[in-house]
Amino acid sequence: MPRRRAAAMVVGAGLLFVVGTSVQAGWLLVLASILLGAALVGLLLPRRMVRGLQVERRSPSEASQGDDVLVEVIVANRGRGVKLGLEVEDTHVANARVSVPPLAPGERVVIGTVRRAARRGLQEDTPVRIRSAAPFGVAESRRRLEVPGRTLVLPALVRLPSTPLVDASPTPEHAIHSAPRRGTGPEYLGIREYRVGDSMRHVHWPSTARHGQVMVREFEQEHTRRLAIVVDTLADAGEEETPLDTACSVAASVAFSALGRGHGVRLLAAREGSVDALMRAEPPHLLEWLAELPAFGGLALAQMLPELGARLRGVQTVLLAVPTWRANAGLPDAVAAVQAVAPRVAAALIEAHGFPADRRAPVMSEREADRLAEGLLARGVAVYRVRAKEDLAACLARPTVLAS
Amino acid sequence: MSGTTDRAGVVRPRRPKEPPEDSIPLRAIVGALVMVALVAVVAQRATDAFTSVGGLLLVPAGYVFSYVQRRKANVATKVVLAVGLLAALGSFLQGVRFAETVDEARIPLASLFVWVQVLHSFDVPRRRDLAFSVVSSLILMAEAGALSFGTGFLVFLVPWTALAGAWLYLSQRPATHEVAEPAFVRRFRERGGAAPAFGRSLVAATAATLTAVSAVFLVLPRLPGAFVRLPPFAVRNAVAVEGFAGQVLNPGLPASAGPGGPVVDFAPTAYPGFGSTVDLRARGRLSDRIVMRVRTPQAALWRGQVYDTFDGTAWTASDTQTQTIGQDSIDQSFAIPAPAEGFGAPTRRIVTTFYVAGREPNIVFSAFAPEQVFFPTANLSIDAYGSLRSPIYLEDGMVYSVVSQVPVTTPAILRGAIGTYDAAAVRRYTQLPNDLPERDVALADRITGGAVTTYDKVMAVQRWLQRNTTYNLDVPRQPPGVDAVDWFLFDEREGFCEHIASAMAVLLRAEGIPTRLVTGFGPGERNPFTGYYEVREADAHAWVEVLYPGIGWVPYDPTFGVPPADPGLGGRFIAPEVIRAVGRFLASITPEPVRAAGRAAGRAIATAAQGVLAAWPVAVAGLGGLIAIGVLARRRKRVRGQGPSPTGAAAAFVTLSRALAEEGRARRDHETPEEFLTGVRREGILVQEAVPDAEAVVRAFEWERFSGVDLPPEQAADALAAAARVHERLARPS
Secondary structure, eight states: OHHHHHHHHHHHHHHHHHHHHHOOOOOHHHHOOOOOOOOHHHHHHHHHHHEEEEEEEEEOOOOTTEEEEEEEEEEEEEEOOOOOOOEEESSSOEEEEEEEBBBBBTEEEEEEEEEOSSSSSSEOOOEEEEOOOTTTSSHHHHHHHHOOEEEEEOEEEEESSSSHHHHHSSSSHHHHSSOOOOOEEEEEEEEOOTTTTTTTTBBBBHHHHHSSEEEEEEEEEOOOOOEEEEEEHHHHHHSSSSHHHHHHHHHHHHHHHHTTTTTTEEEEEEEEEEEEEEEOOOHHHHHHHHOOOOOEEEEEEEEGGGGGGGTTTOOOOEEEEEBBBBBGGGGGHHHHHHHTOOSSSEEEEEEEEGSSSTTTSBBOOOOHHHHHHHHHHHHOOOEEEEOSSSSSSHHHHHOOOOOO | OOOOEEEEEEEOOOOOOOOOOOHHHHHHHHHHHHHHHHHHHTTTTOOOOOHHHHHHHHHHHHHHHHHHTTTTHHHHHHHHHHHHHHHHHHHHHHHTTOOTTTTTHHHHHHHHHHHHHHHHHTTOOSHHHHHHHHHHHHHHHHHHHHOOOOOOGGGHHHHHHHHHHHHHHHHEEEOOSSSOOOOOEEEEEEESHHHHHHHHHHHHHHHHHHHHHHHHHSSOOOOOOOOOSSSOOOOOOOOBTTTTTSSOTTTTTTTTTTTTTOOOOOOOOOTTTTSEEETTTOOOOOOOOEEEEOOSSSSOEEEEEOOHHHHHHHHOOOOOEEEEEHHHHHHHHEOOOTTTTOOSEEEEEEEEEEOSSOBBSSSSSSEEEEEEEEEEESSSEEEESOOOOSSBBBOOOEEEEEEEEEEOOOHHHHEEEEEEEHHHHHHHTTTTOOOOOOHHHHHHHHHHHHSSSSSHHHHHHHOOOOOOOHOTTOOOOOTTTTTTHHHHHIIEEEEEHHHHHHHHHHHHHHHHHEEEEEEEOOOOETTTTTTTTEEEEGEEEEEEEEEETHHHEEEEEETOOOOOOOOGGGGOOOOOHHHHHHHHHHHHHSHHHHHHHHHHHHHHHHHHHHHHTHHHHHHHHHHHHHHHHHHHHHHHHHHHOOOOOOOOHHHHHHHHHHHHHHHHHOOTOOOOHOOOOOHHHTHHHHGGHHHHHHHHHHHHHHHEEEEEEOOHHHHHOOOEEEEEEEEHHHOOOO
């Protein structure tokens, strides 16, 4: 592809030719020939520069969003001539454009670049673009090479020291349900007389000696509190960190916090027009599920919530991770369907208008986001507002209070 | 955030300012480029001394200053430079105020360019500014080239071109701010040394560039210039002709030269044909000194003097009267009257500029017929034959221009020139020596026998002379009392241009055709680089002019031929001249036996080509056969290069790989068979029912390759069958 320099050289040669012809000066025609000849060679030689190259890539198999990742690009010259002026553009994990030093035949160069994993998701077999304008910068030749390599960028995980989402028990219903019951859990509840069927392992020998009859230890029934996180995948926008990425980070961070406190976690999201659920979310699988969660799942949250009834059975808390797309304006009305099956509903509103501008995205304005938050609060939904560039832990530490 | 806000209210950031250029090699190369261009301009004496010295000293200082100050705003410097620019412009305007021709404005103009370059060199912080410097150096080179007369300009052009190539290479690389800074770069060599490879590539790139430049140079047309309205004329050192009264004075000849005087031989720097007589007894050689360079759109004979009376040994002019022509006060040119004998043929207007390089007689040489002359004197003289004389000698450094109307005649026009001659013209231009031997007339009759028109008679004589006489500068002087033309035609048959032209004039006059002898210079040799025709002392020449009724005088050169008045398209390209020059050079350095062998080979090739053309179907069939053999040989070589065909499980794996490649999933180089299999399964290319067969193939292949034990033939056959089933299953529409 010719560059501007090619046009400049041709125009310069044309001017020299016209002036040289006008004044019958042969040296000007020589200069014009030099310009045109160099332009001609400059148009043809870059093709040779990008031929006979082999490119490989080495990158970690996993990384977290926001991490700096070392990616190595290996360029080998398998051709016959020296390769000059090579530039490699690699979009694996993040876009990186690097210059390759001149490569003699049979030479190999390993270029390490540190890239910030700005987006979550699977980066697999991303192509590498090689270009060269050498030797004269008159034209540029490009090649696109499929380079194998796989890196899964997991959502950014934030440690949440305390969040009411998993710590608090704000409703009477919860208190009832949380009263201890006898069972076979790990928590010690007390001592009682032996009954047929009790395990001999639970015999409490000091008390048996003291009471003169066999006494056994009694345990609290194991009771798992369950948290469901619904991620809105209706849309996404932007190039760097996006609202959906932040929603996934919220989901991952809250899920890890809950798992650390012994809660069971379910993840739900729309995928290809139907609801996809990860019913028993465990750490590695949970992160992979969120990392590979694509945007444009085909269902608005308002359509999705009424279908969640069976999947929310036994769940105490439902967290909605919702970017403030305009399509979610009707969320306060739809949330009743969730409140019918789960005692406690919270919403993390990811304020999409604060992310890098994308005019195509149907983003709520700040005022519309305020109205959405008020609507949810009015229906007893705990609202956490997450803004771009703000500390996620701080955003999730305290719910928004309804303005009087 | 700084930037512009569009109609949708989105703030668009401003384009970031280009950061300063830190590369010292790039700056050094640009500085060297500018210096070479500056020296080239100074070497052409295109600037005054102050500008030359100032430029040479200040430009390097400016580039150093720019590098040191590249990260600063330099507001004060910019103000000073702006003031300096205005001063340079003022100086230029002052200089051109009194210039009367474009040529006179060249020193102020070159000085302005140099000062612009000097001032610019103090403010080149960015790569873009350096590019401007390179363009500026190209302008300086163009100016120097336009003023250069010789190939000495190559001394500047070669290094400038090399530096420009280096600049093109360095500046095409991305700037440091355009690419990411790598964390590390490690190089590994698998074979050979890097330096020879770089050397080879540099040589190959240079050769490719030179080839392309040469090809472009050869195909670039040489069109006649059309935009210069006032051709240049100037004199550096005017030496007046003492006692000038219209006569020709040749400073290289002794004072005794002239009619009735002793024979004056050729001096190395003086042609005796410029004066009052052309004595055919004169001998000698002229030097190869360049006497003038001619800037002209086409080659022509540079006409000097005309002689009409032949006495058997020498030519003289019967009419020595001259007429003085005054300069036009408006455009400072001399209007030359049209030839008295008429001007009936179509003409082609050419503007020719003569750059005199050595002292010559006071003849204003020009292509026939001059119409307008730009000459640095107040008046000129013209004789009865249309020859121009100047009151000063032609001296080194003199420049003059002539606008000529060159008659464009064709055989048809000349054959159609039927009419009667003016009686006075016939008397003057058919004069012959009284004692001319009869055999000369008889020879003329014999040569022109059968020719009806004047043109056919002229061509018959010219052809006869070209076929039957030989050009030789070393012929002995003819004996005293012998007619020089008769002796040349019947005894010696060898001689030089004066003899050959005189013979033509005598033979034509014997047939009653008005003819006259002309002396001047041949067109010279065109320098392919400068475009100038370089006329040497040895190009001094004699030819004839023949009068056609109603048409006028038409030149004929029986020795070398007259350059065509209408060169046509082929004459607009320099390639034929360059090829001829290369051929001449090769011939000059090649021993005669090799040349003879080459000529024989050329004749054989020409004969073979004629044979091929005659039997073209056989030639086409043979060529087709050769191409077919070549294709087969290449294919065979390729098949051999692939090694023996695989057998056993390897053949099965190859079959499997090809089948999957046809489905759009070729095995990548880095993939092991197992990875390949996993990949095609994951990508859904391999349907589930074909997986067991594919796995069987892969396992058999791995066993064969890695177990160290030969695979039993039946298992190899099973693997091949499994691969075939996979292939068949993939080929079947799902």
